[in-house]
Amino acid sequence: MTNSTLAELAFYECEVGTILLDASQNVILWNRWIEKATGIESTQATGKPLPEIFSEQQLSPRLLRSIDKAIDLGHSALLSQKLHKHPFPFYKNALDMENEERMLQMVYIKPLDIENGARHCLIQIFDVTETANREAALKELAREAQASAEQLRTREEELRSIFESTSDCVLTLDSSGQIQQFNTHCCRFFKFRSNKFSKKNINELLVELRKNRTEEESMSDLHSWSRRHEPVELTAIDSEGVPTQVDVSVSSLGTSDYVLVIRDITERKKAEAMLEQLAQYDSLTGLANRALLQDRLNHAINRSHRKIEKLAILFLDLDRFKVINDSLGHSIGDQLLQAVAKRLSYCVRKTDTVARLGGDEFVIILENIGTEVSANAIAEKITSSLKEPFNIGRHELYITGSIGIAIYPDSGVDADTLIRNADTAMYKVKDEGRNGFITYISDMNQKAQYLLELDADLRYALKKQQFSLYFQPLLDLEQKRIAGAEALIRWKHPIKGFISPADFIPVAEDSGIIWDLGDWVLGEACRFAKSMQRQLDGFTVAVNISPHQFKNPTLLDTVLKHVADHKIEPYNLELELTEGLLMEQTEDTIRLLNNFSDRGFKISIDDFGTGYSSLAYLRKFSLDTLKIDQSFVADLPDDLDAMSISNAIIQLAHSLRLKVIAEGVETPEQLAFLKGKGCEYLQGYHIAKPMPAEEFYAWLKDFSAEGFIQSS
Incomplete structure (x- = not known):
């Protein structure tokens, strides 16, 4: 040629x-x-x-x-x-x-x-x-x-x-498999000098051809490969005897000669192996992930069914892991999860599966357990193992776990049911004080099941962005304008419809989701405040802060970050706290409130009058506003007690140089009474109902505060 x-x-x-x-x-x-x-x-x-x-x-x-x-x-x-x-x-x-x-x-x-x-x-x-x-x-x-x-x-x-x-090896062979022509990449790849490589036969370079005893067998293989429409995956051997996986494309020249294109696929194979690892194993702990757990559990169920054996699912959730994660940082939290994963693996047999579902949740598959007692023994071994301290960096950490157990076939005959029932049992342990284990039974407390479902729905809703913020306008009676709005979270479940915050907020607080949920609310509230800057100067968005959020040491940094990210001023954001939080009057509470106030944030006390705050308590805190609870406003102006309490709250607030917001105003008579007593701000359905941001913008264009006040 x-x-x-x-x-x-x-x-x-x-x-x-x-x-x-x-x-x-x-x-x-x-x-x-x-x-x-x-x-x-x-x-x-x-x-x-x-x-x-x-x-x-x-x-x-x-x-x-x-x-x-x-x-x-x-x-x-x-x-x-x-x-x-x-x-x-x-x-x-x-x-x-x-x-x-x-x-x-x-x-x-x-x-x-x-x-x-x-x-x-x-x-x-x-x-x-x-x-x-x-x-x-x-x-x-x-x-x-x-x-x-x-x-x-x-x-x-x-x-x-x-x-x-070309980055591929390209070479031609004669009818005996002897190399005739080749590009320089062949010498680099196979690590031969040109004069040495030209004397080689293809049998010496490909492992799959070395097994052939005769030249005819090798050429027969080449002819077979040339009839394929895609490369053949083979193994090449270089001059040092090092094997490399390659793709080989063989083309016949119409005679007895062939052209081979050999491509190194080492990196592709590494990528495929990495993808398989990522697809089946947790990247943090190296344990099986949810997908691999599901696959192994399905196979384990089939084996148990054939052999008429029992298997157990242990669902482990670490107790108060979020406190460690939030206080010491995610790096320490991740190291703790890795250490927990190792201890769990030590507690079970090599044939058992330990998986991490995500966060601080782990699932263990125990096959051929014999009786429920065997599963309890493993659970006891795990809880005992977790009691030993974890030395993470300079920290000596202690953590416990709550374990729910589901037995096949007693607690379910399919993977989803077993995991769900083990999860239910785990929440039962949480309700009863944590740090223990219990086996699922069908008549467990229905409330626990409801709360479990609500908690799961909450986590799913947060991931799928089922939440939305509504905004209820705040009317400034003195300036005769809309001064701000309160951000109110709404959850429309795709099946159950709207779920009241009174139902899901306590569950979010108990499960720790409140921090992620509150963080989302802060971000959306700041985004709305930014949009209102262009329409109303000094517009303030009020956000309810849960006591669980307030006790998180990163709250101040989180709020400051949202304010900076959305380029608003601190005075554009008002933090609403409960009376119960004030009653604790700890040094941390006082210090944090002062830090917020010093940076220009507004602080208000929500639902004032329903707790047991005293004047002495109020004087210790840096506050801006008291909100009269709507339970008092609802009976105005006909109920003497409601009139007296509302008037007293207004006078108390003014004596402390605080502003007053009355919430739940629904009639012109309530507006007139509160205005006459010197209440500065009103909020309620008489002014406007809570509404999504787009609806709020449209409502604001048509609303005249001065005309509304005069007509009322």
Whole structure:
């Protein structure tokens, strides 16, 4: 085989689409890649301009301009996949063609100065559909293509350069398997000098051919592989005896000779192994993840069914892990989870499965347990193991666990039911004081089941963004304007409809979800405050802060971050606290309130009058506003006790230089009474109901505070 024939073959078989145009932009030739992409053989396209083959509407304008510049001005061009995704009307398959989803391409256009003075144009099309994110590799490939293209002087040199610059090993064999021609990458990959490599037989390079006893068997294998339409996955051996996984594409030359393209797939295999690891194992602890747990549990159930055996599911939730995570940071929390995972693995047999569902939840599968007593023994072993301190960095940490047990087939016959019932039993342990274990029974407390379902729904709702914020306007009687709004969370369950905050907030507080939920509320409230800055100067959004949130040491930093992220002022945010929190009057409470106040945040006491606050308590805190509970406002102005209490709260607030908000105002008479007693702000259905942000904007455009006050 001559060098010219070899170069033409390499050009034709190259896995990069290649088109060569003459000075008139007519196709000189293109390779098999283009034939497959277009369904047009090279001989049919020869002598025709590209716009005639594809039509100008199918080719990108930038592509046509780049070809013009290459031939007329000698300019090279690289049309990257980021800016020019589809220069050619190429499709990976019939379905993509039907959906008009073109192959993602990178196109390299290079002028070629021929010796007679004519200028040709070389176009190389790279399919980057599957490797669009490997930008560095594509740049390197483009650089190599550019370097190769610049060396082209004659047609033989052009094609030979492409043959040499490929990152794959390309070689030809004679009828005995002896290597005839090869590119330089073969020597690099197999670690042979050129003169040594040229004397090798393919049997010496591929493990799968070494087993053959005769030359005929080896050539038979090659012939079989050449009839495949996809590469064969084999193992190559270099000069040092090191094996490497490769893809081998074999093409017959129509005689007894063959062309082999060998591609190193080591990195691809590593990526596949990593993806499998990520798909089945928890990245933090190395334990089985939820998907692998489900698969193993289904198999375990099938085995137990066939052998008429019992298996147990242990559902473990760490007690008060969130406190450690929030106070010491996620790094310490993650290290603690890793240490817990190791102890759990030590407590069970190698044949058992320990999985992490996420957060601080773990599930253990115990097969062939015999009786419930065996499962209890393992649970006892786990709880005892957790009692020993965990030395994490400089911290000596103590933690306990609550374990729910479900037995197959007594507690369920499918994976979902077993896990759910074990989870139910675990919450029963939580309700009874934590740090223990209990086996699921069908008549467990219905309330616990309801709370369990509500807790699960809450977590799901937070992930699926089922919550929304409504805003109830705050009317300033003195300034006769809308001064702000209170942010009120709403949850519309896809099946149960709207669920009252009075039902789900206590569950969120008990489960620890309140911190994530409160963080979301703060972010949305700040976003709304920012949007209102453009409409009303000094607009304030009031947010209810749960006592559980307030006791979190990161609350101040969290609030400051939301304010900074949304570019609002501290006075645009008002934090509403409960009387019960004030009654604790701890130094931490006083210090944190002072820190918020010093930074310009407004502080109000919600539902004032329903607790047992005293004047002495109120004087210790940096407050701005008292809110009269709606239970007093509801009976105004007819009930003497309600009138006396409301008036007393207003007078008390004014004596402490605090403003007063009356909530739950629903009638003109209530408005008139409160206005007459000097109440500064009103909130309630008489003014407006709570509403989503978009509805609030529309309502505000049509609302006249001065006219409303006068008409009331």
